Amino acid sequence: MKSQASTLELPKHSEVCPSSEFLLAISEHKKSGLILCKQYHAEFAGPGAAVNCGVEPIYRAVIAIGSPELIPTQTFDERRRAYGRRIQWGRWLQKIVEHPDPMMRAEKLLAGFEEFFGRQVVIGLPSEVLALLAGVFPGTIEQVRVQHWRGSRTGTMSFLPGSDQLKVTTISMNRHETPEVPLLTSATVSEIERTYAVLKSA
Numbered sequence: 001m002k003s004q005a006s007t008l009e010l011p012k013h014s015e016v017c018p019s020s021e022f023l024l025a026i027s028e029h030k031k032s033g034l035i036l037c038k039q040y041h042a043e044f045a046g047p048g049a050a051v052n053c054g055v056e057p058i059y060r061a062v063i064a065i066g067s068p069e070l071i072p073t074q075t076f077d078e079r080r081r082a083y084g085r086r087i088q089w090g091r092w093l094q095k096i097v098e099h100p101d102p103m104m105r106a107e108k109l110l111a112g113f114e115e116f117f118g119r120q121v122v123i124g125l126p127s128e129v130l131a132l133l134a135g136v137f138p139g140t141i142e143q144v145r146v147q148h149w150r151g152s153r154t155g156t157m158s159f160l161p162g163s164d165q166l167k168v169t170t171i172s173m174n175r176h177e178t179p180e181v182p183l184l185t186s187a188t189v190s191e192i193e194r195t196y197a198v199l200k201s202a
Helices: 018-022 076-097 102-117 119-124 127-134 138-148 189-201
Strands: 024-026 033-037 042-045 061-065 070-072 166-169
Touching: 024 076, 033 127, 033 189, 042 076, 042 127, 061 189, 076 102, 076 127, 102 119, 102 127, 102 138, 127 138, 127 189, 166 189
Parallel strands: none
Antiparallel strands: 024 070, 033 042, 033 061, 061 166
């Protein structure tokens, strides 16, 4: 099982359509990001990255890590920078999923997220979500979790509560009115998608 790479490309000036006024970028002022769940894979958009892009498939669910602030891009240069940052984050993930060994892909993803967000966030992310990011089976993620935190009591406790930094959310320009609910560590992708659909219809 292998993740699909992001096909997002940096547009030329003439390719920025009128709807680009709705293009948002994640603020670079703090460590936060969004996991964008699509039909067969998931992508990570970190600080500075563009989201709500008209050139990519619709999101089946969106998971917020931290409290990402979404900022409207108002000029061509701002949009170009946001697209560039999105591509950089995509390449970071692509380097992970290109590794031929599924165990190594899972290990590198866990280590990368732990370095950026801390252990509690990684522990709180559901295995199915991490599997979509790394292009592996959920069982591979669970196996690597045990090895990754061997000797740590927190690493092998399946009943841990979800991190308060993880939320199922929607894409909105008004963060204060954006509906969101805590993400449960035990949540399946199907459950997360249903929650996302309810939030979008609210």
